[in-house]
Structure formats: structure tokens, C-alpha cells
Amino acid sequence: MNLQCTTELAAAYKSASQIARVLTxxxxxRELYCPACTSDRLSPSMVNTPVLDFTCPECKQAFQLKSLKNWNPKKIVDAGYESMIRSIRADKTPNLLVLQYSKDWFVRNLLLVPRFFFSESIIERRRPLTPQARRAGWVGCNILLAQIPIDGRIAIISAGSPVPADQVRAEFARTSGLAGIPPLLRGWTLDTLKVVRRLGKPRFTLRDVYEFEHELQAGHPRNHNxxxxxxxxxxxxxxxxxxxxTGLGEYALRD
Ligand SMILES: [Zn+2]
Structure with a gap:
């Protein structure tokens, strides 16, 4: 999984971030395939934009790629807060790919977050830029990866090893029914799934989930039921x- 950096290539570009971008x-x-269908490639959809965008030539799903050398599995910096919230409410967020490379240009990790796992509760508003900044007052956001249920964090490459494509596609397909839930309701579904996963057991009762009632209430202050x-x-x-x-007052997770 080498990004194949050559010294000539490195010399041709001024900064490490430029090299990373070209290599990525x-x-x-060369390597990306569509996790949503059987297409064995994704096409770059725009050039010369600050982010790398891809579209599947077959199913037309959109993907946005962020590549970084330093990987924080808990959160990732994203662009404007307001535009992110608007795109979640309009159900227009692309699938997210987060690629981490090593200092010797190996792909260490590649993580996929399907677009239907984006909800307002995983978006953290950052502090507005200071009055001295060029874009004073502008507000960015972080995507809180750790707040996404485990089902929505699909490894394509893990610790340098690729996960088989059919496994990645099966994981994507398993939860793709979430895309059919309207975006304003999907936040509740995802927060409930996250709580169920946090219980950490294959079978649980309603009472177990009610333990998280206050947390869910805090995330949805306008709902009183x-x-x-x-x-x-x-x-x-x-x-x-x-x-x-299960018929015994219990729920069981399906894997
Ligand atoms: Zn596709």
C-alpha cells in the first residue's frame, strides 16, 4: 500500500502537503473502488479544489477524501459549521474517506464513514476565528468520529493491511437502509444505535437503553417524550x- 513517492516527484513539489496531495x-x-456497488474504481469529480472528491461512475455515489499524516481517531477537522449542518439537513453529505499515511508514504489506515451516518450530534462547532484572522468570525467544525456508531466506521485499510473488498461492501450494505430514513429523524436512529452499541452486549432490555435517557434528552432538548x-x-x-x-422482553443485535 505504498503511495510510491520518488525523489524526482518530491523535488518537483515544494511542500510535503503538495506531495501528499498528488500521491494520494x-x-x-489506482486503488480505490466503490464500497456501495461493484465498480472497481472511483472517478475524481473535480480538480483543483481544496478537498478531493470522487464519484462512482456506476452508482453515482459521492465521496470526499481527507488525507492526513497524523491521525486522531476521535475527531477530524472539517470546513464551515453552518454549511455542514445545512448539508446534513438536506441529506447532501458525501461519503467520507479518511486516509492516514506514514512519514515514508505508506497508507496506514483508510476509514469509510457512509454518508447516512452523518447527524448533527457528530458535528462539533469550533470557536469563531479571532478578529485578527483573515476570515475573522468564521466558524469551522470538527467531525467527531468517536461519536459515530461502530457500524458507521468501516475500515478499508487497517494498520497497513487492506480489508477484503467484499467484506467492506457487505458492511456498507448492512446499514445502507439508514439512507431511507429522512435526515431529520435519522439523528435519533443513529443516537439510539450508538447507545445500543455502547451497551457492549449482544442482548439487552429496554431498561438498559433507558439508562441513557438523560443523555439522549440532552442531545434532543426539544423532545420531551x-x-x-x-x-x-x-x-x-x-x-x-x-x-x-427475542420475545422474552429482550432485544438482540444482528451482526
Ligand atoms: Zn458505486
Whole structure:
């Protein structure tokens, strides 16, 4: 999984970030495939933009790639806060690919966050830029990767080793029913799924989930019927095939 940096190439570009960008672009053109369908490539959709964008030539899904040398698995810096919130509400966020390379230009990790895992609760508003800044008052955001349910963090390359493509595609397909839930309701579904995953057990009761009632309430301050909402969302997760009722007052996760 080498980005294949040559000294000539390195000399041709002024900064490490330029080298990283060119190498990443080339690597993606050679190695990336679509996790949402059987296409064995993704096409760069725009050139000379600050971010790298790709589109699947077959299913037309959009992907945005961020590549970094230093990897913070908890959060990643993104662009403007308001535009991110608007794009979540309009259901227009692309699938996110986060690529981490080593100092000797090896791809260490490549993580996929399917677009239907974006909700307002994973977006952190950053402090406005200071009055001295060129874009004074501008507000950026962080994507809180650690707040995404584990189902929405799909490894394509892990610690330098590629995960088989059919496994990546199966993981993407397993949760893709979430895309059918309207974006304003999907936040509840994702927060409920996150809580269920945090329980860390394959079977659980409603009472287990109610333990998180205050946390869910804090994330959805305008909803005053949290328990009925939790029950409704467990049904949604069941209808998506991610849970089943055991008939003994218990729920079981499907893997
Ligand atoms: Zn595709």
C-alpha cells in the first residue's frame, strides 16, 4: 500500500502537503473502488479544489477524501459549521474517506464513514476565528468520529493491511437502509444505535437503553417524550434488520 513517492516527484513539489496531495490522488485513482456497488474504481469529480472528491461512475455515489499524516481517531477537522449542518439537513453529505499515511508514504489506515451516518450530534462547532484572522468570525467544525456508531466506521485499510473488498461492501450494505430514513429523524436512529452499541452486549432490555435517557434528552432538548422515542427507534432498527426482538422482553443485535 505504498503511495510510491520518488525523489524526482518530491523535488518537483515544494511542500510535503503538495506531495501528499498528488500521491494520494494517484493512489486513489489506482486503488480505490466503490464500497456501495461493484465498480472497481472511483472517478475524481473535480480538480483543483481544496478537498478531493470522487464519484462512482456506476452508482453515482459521492465521496470526499481527507488525507492526513497524523491521525486522531476521535475527531477530524472539517470546513464551515453552518454549511455542514445545512448539508446534513438536506441529506447532501458525501461519503467520507479518511486516509492516514506514514512519514515514508505508506497508507496506514483508510476509514469509510457512509454518508447516512452523518447527524448533527457528530458535528462539533469550533470557536469563531479571532478578529485578527483573515476570515475573522468564521466558524469551522470538527467531525467527531468517536461519536459515530461502530457500524458507521468501516475500515478499508487497517494498520497497513487492506480489508477484503467484499467484506467492506457487505458492511456498507448492512446499514445502507439508514439512507431511507429522512435526515431529520435519522439523528435519533443513529443516537439510539450508538447507545445500543455502547451497551457492549449482544442482548439487552429496554431498561438498559433507558439508562441513557438523560443523555439522549440532552442531545434532543426539544423532545420531551424520550422513552416513547427510544421504543420507536428500536423498532426502526428492527425494521432495518439491525436488531430483533427475542420475545422474552429482550432485544438482540444482528451482526
Ligand atoms: Zn458505486
Amino acid at each position: 490522488e494517484e493512489w486513489c485513482a 424520550v422513552r416513547p422515542k427510544i421504543r420507536q427507534q428500536l423498532q426502526v432498527l428492527r425494521d432495518l434488520g439491525m436488531l430483533r426482538f
